[in-house]
Amino acid sequence: MRTPTTRTAKTPTASRAVRALRTPGGLSVRLDLRALTVVVLLLAAALAASVLLIGTGDYPIPAGDVLRTLLGNGDRGQEFIVNELRLPRVLVGLLVGASLGLGGALFQSISRNPLGSPDVLGLSQGSTAGALVVIVLMSGSATAVTLGALVGGLVTGFAIYLLAWKQGVHGYRLVLVGIGVSAIVTAVNGYLLTKADLVDAARAVVWMTGSLNGRGWEQVWPLLGLCAVLVPLILVNARGLRMTEMGDDVSYALGVRVERVRLVLMVSAVLLTAAATAAAGPVGFVALTAPQLARRLTRSPGPNLVPSLCMGATLLVTADWASQRAFGADQLPVGVVTGVLGGIYLLWLLVTERRAGRI
Secondary structure, eight states: OOOOOOOOOOOTTTTSOEEEEEOTTSOEEEEEHHHHHHHHHHHHHHHHHHHHHHTOSSSOOOHHHHHHHHTTOSOHHHHIIIIIIIHHHHHHHHHHHHHHHHHHHHHHHHHTSTTOSHHHHTHHHHHHHHHHIIIIIHOOOHHHHHHHHHHHHHHHHHHHHHHHBSSSBOHHHHHHHHHHHHHHHHHHHHHHHHTSOHHHHHHHHHHHHOOOTTOOHHHHHHHHHHHHHHHHHHHHTHHHHHHHTTOHHHHHHTTOOHHHHHHHHHHHHHHHHHHHHHHHOOOOSHHHHHHHHHHHHHTOOSOOHHHHHHHHHHHHHHHHHHHHHHHOTTTSOHHHHHHHHHHHHHHHHHHHHHHTTOO
């Protein structure tokens, strides 16, 4: 009688630490231990950077005192500085970074293109156009500028979706339409700046750099509420998004309603990007680089939604902390730092890809 032998084959999943967990209801959950480790480490890094950022400024506060104050054990002066002045700014940074990271991962997965981010597709420029209309033509308040940026992003996203539609929305067409819309909206933004008076033009340029300066609880709560609604909705549709990366025909065969999933996730990504831009201005390159960095760390195929979310939050608060440490409080907007870092990353990526013979 022959005894069965065990054969081992090298497959992509065999070399990865993957566990399948079963819930009491019989639902099987696939758990990637490397991705989980990356998420935990990114959350820890975001928390550490947030504590350091809260303690940085004209009145430095040690990290231990920051933690005690957050737990309600600080003195009155520290409580005012931490809870009223600096904590809202840090929370806005975390939420904006998370929104941009998640929105970028969604667009890159839907378009199946690493350049399919809100920066390239024109959504950030659309939000900028909405804000400029309010600033230049209406001399609106900060609240009106925020609403204008939100409306501008939504209108631009809707226009891109309609122009890219042809029996569905496909990757390269979405990217090409987005690049065209981005060029048009950028020209409109330049025209609006030429029509502004000196005060409004200076105000618009400051907003366009992307900054967390002066952000308070009035920016935290709307963005937090939107994330609380959209993030669970996105994660519920994550399996369908992963299936669409194998092609529409395969996805339909597996029972995925492809266009419905794409529409829901694109609307969610547009809302996240527009809300983040409305809260902090057009912070560049976070949506482009966060998903790519998350994928390189997890080494996992698929959209990597949660790692991208955590990477975006970590990148933004770390960049803001670095700008304050290097240039002093309120000296350099965080959008300038992320733009420089993003440009360096893109150059490194191009050199790496060329050496590998892929471009």
